[in-house]
Amino acid sequence: MKESLMDIICCPMDKHDLDLEVETKDDEEIIEGSLTCSECGEVYPIEDGIPNLLPPDMRDEAAA
Amino acid sequence: MKESLMDIICCPMDKHDLDLEVETKDDEEIIEGSLTCSECGEVYPIEDGIPNLLPPDMRDEAAA
Amino acid sequence: MSASEEFDSWAAEGRDKGMEDRHWHTTKHALARMPVEAGDTVVDLGTGSGYALRALRETAGIGRGYGLDGAPEMARNAADYTDDDAVGFLVGDFDALPFADESVDHVFSMEAFYYARDPIHTLEEIKRILRPGGTFYCAVNYYEENEASHEWQDNIAIEMTRWNRREYREAFREAGLHVAEQDTIADREIEIPPAEAFPTDDWETRAAMVDRYRTWGTLLTVGVKP
């Protein structure tokens, strides 16, 4: 994902802003990292350049 | 015209309500009569069952 | 010659019926898209023979349809073509609509809008008479991208507004309408003769006729009252 995506995304649960943490970057592209809700503290992963903003219960279901 | 048209028409100039005067009627159809603006007093003719709600200057132009 | 006189003479010559037949090819597709519900009140601006309202009564069960036209002859003819009590006609001008604020569910207009003397003001008037969420379905064959239409101005004394697609969207927004859709509706029904038949009385080349009808056709811009 590009950092410009931060302008419009939010926590899917409470719609508050997200804080970005970058682990790996390739040019402008954020490859691995996480997005943390500034309100509820929920952490959403960025994997393979794609943020996973499924509600936590559905994310866990999908990973199961 | 039908009297129910009165629900939605207004004076084309100042958009105020119109007062209906019926001269001839055929069943529900008003054939001849007039519509007078409750605010500016302008009189609009009903002829052949059709109200003429052109602004006065255009009506006179058309009739000329 | 005033607009009333010009179009009164068209009506007297029976051109209202001719337009109905030709415009129907694309008008019917625009009408079919309108989100009208049974019982709605619909106004048709520059109604000509009034066919759009007759169609909406039949297909969508609108509650009332009012056709406005600047030419008394047009309105009289239109009234003669129907005995439906729920359809009525009146004489009026696009610049000064004789309808109360928010009194109308939807407004339709085919091949007429560009005759408005002050088209932005007409859009403001349309916005005024629509209830919130009401739509204006504005269909025109005379527009910038439809090149064959440009010469129509030469045959008529009234000044016509020739906007392109973007100008239509911008004007709607300037008047305070949201733009929900813009599309060109091709006329697939008009018969286009084989290449050997060209030039015809009306067309230099077959390509020009195809461009006019199949490529461009009718420009539809849909506005919504916020």
Next chain:
Amino acid sequence: MSASEEFDSWAAEGRDKGMEDRHWHTTKHALARMPVEAGDTVVDLGTGSGYALRALRETAGIGRGYGLDGAPEMARNAADYTDDDAVGFLVGDFDALPFADESVDHVFSMEAFYYARDPIHTLEEIKRILRPGGTFYCAVNYYEENEASHEWQDNIAIEMTRWNRREYREAFREAGLHVAEQDTIADREIEIPPAEAFPTDDWETRAAMVDRYRTWGTLLTVGVKP
């Protein structure tokens, strides 16, 4: 099986590309009607291969396009199919959109909306993320009037919502969107074999296939955020 798993397996089998090819016949007409301007931000819900956003970048010059999909495999494939910096993909669910209030100009969705667990709530979410005057172009092939589509539910474990045209309009309004347009867009491109070829693997009769594609096709409902 969860929706993610179901659609992840579709993506792994390459069905995303197959859908792109088939859906394009009607999707392109819906996209062409959208009142997008250069620079707009557009979200595609249930983006699949992401083709709608690629098309809008090319034809309308949108500024940014974001494709949301519940299946990580779909989003990964979609990201692989483009190297356009202005197009991005994310994993998320229709019921809990991860976009800020009024942050998006237009929302598009093809053949995906009816998978929403709580479709009215999804419409409310769409209304929330659109800026005033923004549109939701909702296109579906699975709907009540399209009878051949009814059996699709038998082949998929996820519950699908099968509304008719009126129910779509009512649901949009219930969620607070104005309905600006509703139309069925016929698929004129799919090849329909001559009568002798029927029954085929997929179709009992030629009439049923004609009904599915030429008569009904894709139902488009357009909502506008007030």
